[in-house]
Amino acid sequence: MHMQALEIRNIVYKQTKSPHPKAIEDTPSLISYDKKTLYKNFPADKARGIEQFFIYYEEYINTYWKGPEGQIKKVFRKNSRHGSSEKEQITEASSQLLKKLDRNLVFFIH
Numbered sequence: 001m002h003m004q005a006l007e008i009r010n011i012v013y014k015q016t017k018s019p020h021p022k023a024i025e026d027t028p029s030l031i032s033y034d035k036k037t038l039y040k041n042f043p044a045d046k047a048r049g050i051e052q053f054f055i056y057y058e059e060y061i062n063t064y065w066k067g068p069e070g071q072i073k074k075v076f077r078k079n080s081r082h083g084s085s086e087k088e089q090i091t092e093a094s095s096q097l098l099k100k101l102d103r104n105l106v107f108f109i110h
Contacts, residue, residue: 001033001050002108008057009101015094019087021074024065027057042107049107056104060097064090 011023033054039047064086067073076086084092 001038004032005050005053005101005105005108008053009098009105012057012060012094012098012101016091016098019073019076019090021065021072024061025072027061046107049104053101053104053107056097056100060093064093 008027011020011027014020014023033050035051038050041047042050061072065072073086076090078085
């Protein structure tokens, strides 16, 4: 699971430079953990931190990457209602997410 988290972290880092839809498309297979097993194998505080790591990533994908049909976006609008392009929003959101993921990586260490 630690390797999965590191791979997700590296994928998010890549997005801080520019959007890479293919890397995002490849990550659903990385988000594989059983909540029951997680809480059985880790102290509760570590299990919550690990779970939160994956929740942060999932929320990011749903907010910035998924289109109306649930597919990963490959085309980004120049201007949105927020005053910045979707590309700028993704790179900014990726930078913010990276900070959260880095804080939560500590929970993966036994």
